[in-house]
Amino acid sequence: MNLFNAVMVGLKEIWAHKFRSLLTMLGIILGVASLVGMSALVKGMENGMKESLIAIGGLERVRLEENDIPAYQQHLTDQAVGCTMNDVYALEKSAPLIKLITPEMRLRDAMMTKGSKTFSPWVFSGTSPNALEMNQHTVEYGRMFNEIDDEQARNVCVVGTGIRDGLFGAPEQLGYEFNPVGEQVTIKGQPFTIIGMFQRYESEQERKAREYIKEHPPEPGNTNGPSRSKGWGGKRSNNFVFTMKNNTVYIPLNTMWVKFRSTAGSNNIPDARLSSMAVKVADVNSLEQAIQQAHNVLMHTHKGIEDFAFQTQEDWAETIGKAIKNARMSGGIIAAISLLVGGIGIMNIMLASITERIREIGIRKAIGATFLDVFIQILVESVVIAVIGGAAGLLASMGLVNFLQFLSPTENTPVITLNAMAMAFAFSVGIGILAGLFPAFKAAKLDPIQALRYE
Amino acid sequence: MALIEVRNVSKLYHLGGEEIRALDDVSLDIDSGEFISIIGPSGSGKSTLMHILGCLDSPTKGTIKLDDTMIENATAHQLAGIRNRKIGFVFQFFNLLPKLNVLQNVELPMIYSGLPAKQRREHSMEALKLVGLENRSKHRPMQISGGQQQRVAIARALVNNPKIVFADEPTGNLDSHTGEAILELFRKLSTEGRTIALVTHDPEIAAVTPRRIEIRDGKIAKEVDARLAGLDRAGAVIAGGKP
Numbered sequence: 001m002n003l004f005n006a007v008m009v010g011l012k013e014i015w016a017h018k019f020r021s022l023l024t025m026l027g028i029i030l031g032v033a034s035l036v037g038m039s040a041l042v043k044g045m046e047n048g049m050k051e052s053l054i055a056i057g058g059l060e061r062v063r064l065e066e067n068d069i070p071a072y073q074q075h076l077t078d079q080a081v082g083c084t085m086n087d088v089y090a091l092e093k094s095a096p097l098i099k100l101i102t103p104e105m106r107l108r109d110a111m112m113t114k115g116s117k118t119f120s121p122w123v124f125s126g127t128s129p130n131a132l133e134m135n136q137h138t139v140e141y142g143r144m145f146n147e148i149d150d151e152q153a154r155n156v157c158v159v160g161t162g163i164r165d166g167l168f169g170a171p172e173q174l175g176y177e178f179n180p181v182g183e184q185v186t187i188k189g190q191p192f193t194i195i196g197m198f199q200r201y202e203s204e205q206e207r208k209a210r211e212y213i214k215e216h217p218p219e220p221g222n223t224n225g226p227s228r229s230k231g232w233g234g235k236r237s238n239n240f241v242f243t244m245k246n247n248t249v250y251i252p253l254n255t256m257w258v259k260f261r262s263t264a265g266s267n268n269i270p271d272a273r274l275s276s277m278a279v280k281v282a283d284v285n286s287l288e289q290a291i292q293q294a295h296n297v298l299m300h301t302h303k304g305i306e307d308f309a310f311q312t313q314e315d316w317a318e319t320i321g322k323a324i325k326n327a328r329m330s331g332g333i334i335a336a337i338s339l340l341v342g343g344i345g346i347m348n349i350m351l352a353s354i355t356e357r358i359r360e361i362g363i364r365k366a367i368g369a370t371f372l373d374v375f376i377q378i379l380v381e382s383v384v385i386a387v388i389g390g391a392a393g394l395l396a397s398m399g400l401v402n403f404l405q406f407l408s409p410t411e412n413t414p415v416i417t418l419n420a421m422a423m424a425f426a427f428s429v430g431i432g433i434l435a436g437l438f439p440a441f442k443a444a445k446l447d448p449i450q451a452l453r454y455e
Numbered sequence: 456m457a458l459i460e461v462r463n464v465s466k467l468y469h470l471g472g473e474e475i476r477a478l479d480d481v482s483l484d485i486d487s488g489e490f491i492s493i494i495g496p497s498g499s500g501k502s503t504l505m506h507i508l509g510c511l512d513s514p515t516k517g518t519i520k521l522d523d524t525m526i527e528n529a530t531a532h533q534l535a536g537i538r539n540r541k542i543g544f545v546f547q548f549f550n551l552l553p554k555l556n557v558l559q560n561v562e563l564p565m566i567y568s569g570l571p572a573k574q575r576r577e578h579s580m581e582a583l584k585l586v587g588l589e590n591r592s593k594h595r596p597m598q599i600s601g602g603q604q605q606r607v608a609i610a611r612a613l614v615n616n617p618k619i620v621f622a623d624e625p626t627g628n629l630d631s632h633t634g635e636a637i638l639e640l641f642r643k644l645s646t647e648g649r650t651i652a653l654v655t656h657d658p659e660i661a662a663v664t665p666r667r668i669e670i671r672d673g674k675i676a677k678e679v680d681a682r683l684a685g686l687d688r689a690g691a692v693i694a695g696g697k698p
């Protein structure tokens with residue numbers, strides 16, 4: 001009996017027991033669907049996290065922060081200088097492995113006002129013009145402040161779209177894109193001129209969702225009540241990194257130092273302490289050496305007191321990697337178990353089926369079916385069930401992933417990968433083979449006479 | 456040289472310490488073209504003998520040579536091939552596959568001998584014509600009468616052109632009229648040169664064949680060969696019909 005005949009016989013047998021076969025396939029369908037769905041979820045997670053990692057400057061960006069002085073240097077606390085512009089100059093001069101240094105002086109609880117509207121940015125920071133490159137910002141309207149603005153401590157600021165949305169209204173509310181460049185705002189009582197605005201940062205999925213809404217505007221009757229600010233940006237945003245970038249206000253470092261030093265709390269010391277420093281290494285592969293180099297330089301400027309610490313994104317990337325691995329593992333195990341259960345279902349039904357067909361097998365053997373003929377017939381039947389189940393499972397997984405996308409339109413949208421589909425399908429076929437082996441063997445080695453006598 | 460040579464064949468079963476001699480030192484030859492009946496009371500070992508002759512079962516002792524092949528040297532795979540090409544079986548309970556139609560049932564042996572579909576179809580239709588059922592090819596076994604089912608089984612047994620056809624109580628499940636028609640079919644096939652072995656407990660049926668082997672308690676008790684009595688084949692049938 002050739003394979004084509006065996007497949008036809010298998011299909012006929014499955015068709016003859018439609019409901020039973022469907023129930024049997026259900027195990028495989030669920031297994032495949034959960035495997036593909038799970039991997040799509042993890043893939044979505046991975047994509048979202050990768051986007052965030054790139055948005056905050058990638059692995060080559062390292063933060064330098066003040067840190068508690070180690071115990072053995074506690075007696076030197078008074079001497080500790082903290083991070084200052086001196087560190088910036090020293091690193092620029094003596095740490096060639098570091099290619100960009102951005103000092104930062106942050107102020108918490110800064111309120112911005114424009115007319116009757118107030119808004120508090122997530123990040124209000126005095127920094128140097130190169131913060132643009134360091135933090136992967138792009139100016140869409142106006143310009144970034146420059147060295148002259150900094151030197152003269154001008155009251156200028158560059159804002160994110162979230163700030164604009166909060167103070168002037170979001171495009172979704174106004175119906176047009178408002179350009180805030182040139183507007184006067186008040187920050188902590190000081191008048192500032194907005195000289196630039198960044199582009200809107202969002203994840204790939206947020207962008208798609210927004211474009212979709214643009215193309216399919218909601219019914220005008222559905223917009224209830226007066227326009228209002230719903231917190232940051234007035235829209236639900238699920239990605240912390242992008243939301244943070246959109247709600248950022250940058251002013252020149254000197255402006256921060258000159259205009260706000262009396263209110264800068266612990267920073268109110270004549271040596272102009274920075275709240276942090278961001279450095280970018282020239283090459284990610286020499287991250288370790290670059291940090292060591294920076295460390296050596298800083299130990300010098302800090303008079304040997306280690307009151308600073310480096311914070312790399314590596315830990316974060318590693319944590320992400322681990323979380324994804326764990327998710328993949330646990331999801332994979334669950335899906336594998338459901339596939340296994342599906343396989344057991346197939347084996348069960350095949351055993352029942354050959355018991356029902358002992359007489360048929362006896363007849364087939366009496367008229368010349370060999371061990372192999374019967375073995376292949378039963379095995380093929382089991383594989384055909386698994387293949388149909390697997391294919392249906394792939395269809396079901398598309399439905400499942402669509403449903404998941406519907407549930408979470410912007411955050412870590414699940415992405416079906418061809419890889420996962422191929423793997424799930426191969427897995428289901430493999431399970432079909434495994435599940436069929438024993439019943440096929442059992443049927444093939446039946447003694448024809450006993451099989452013929454069987455009632 | 457005989458088509459089948461059986462030498463000192465015994466088949467023993469062990470049931471709870473008791474030894475059952477289903478066949479006890481049986482020797483016989485069957486020539487090509489013979490029409491033979493194996494007769495005996497229930498439990499005498501007829502079916503056992505037929506299964507062993509038909510390579511469905513193997514003897515405990517003794518040797519069988521079929522068409523110059525020593526059976527005990529053959530592997531299970533080879534035995535399946537022998538059953539497929541050299542032997543045809545007709546059973547008391549027809550043993551058709553209920554899910555296949557008449558034509559597909561007849562095609563079955565050729566599927567295992569690997570014939571292409573077109574040839575399978577042709578040969579099956581020929582075999583069905585031989586048993587007079589060419590107009591029932593699309594029916595399911597359940598949609599035709601018992602006698603017709605047995606004809607389909609005979610067509611299936613003939614379709615691979617076997618050296619010998621074994622029929623175990625082929626009329627046992629049919630009314631006497633239908634049974635006679637089936638016997639007539641066997642007789643006709645015999646005159647066309649087929650080798651046929653009928654197994655029965657009914658002397659009236661056995662009387663149809665020129666040669667009769669009587670089995671009792673696993674032994675050959677008596678052998679009657681009408682040809683040796685000086686009767687030709689056709690005469691034997693007529694004589695057998697009126698004992």
Ligand SMILES: Nc1ncnc2c1ncn2[C@@H]1O[C@H](COP(=O)(O)OP(=O)(O)OP(=O)(O)O)[C@@H](O)[C@H]1O
Nearest residue numbers: 468470475477496497498499500501502503504656
């Ligand atoms: N698998 C078996 N195990 C034990 N004993 C068996 C087995 N098969 C057959 N026998 C015994 O062998 C003997 C011959 O059985 P067999 O089926 O050949 O008889 P038979 O002549 O065909 O009878 P019937 O006319 O009723 O079909 C019987 O006594 C039977 O009980």
Ligand SMILES: [Mg+2]
Nearest residue numbers: 501502503623
């Ligand atoms: Mg019998």
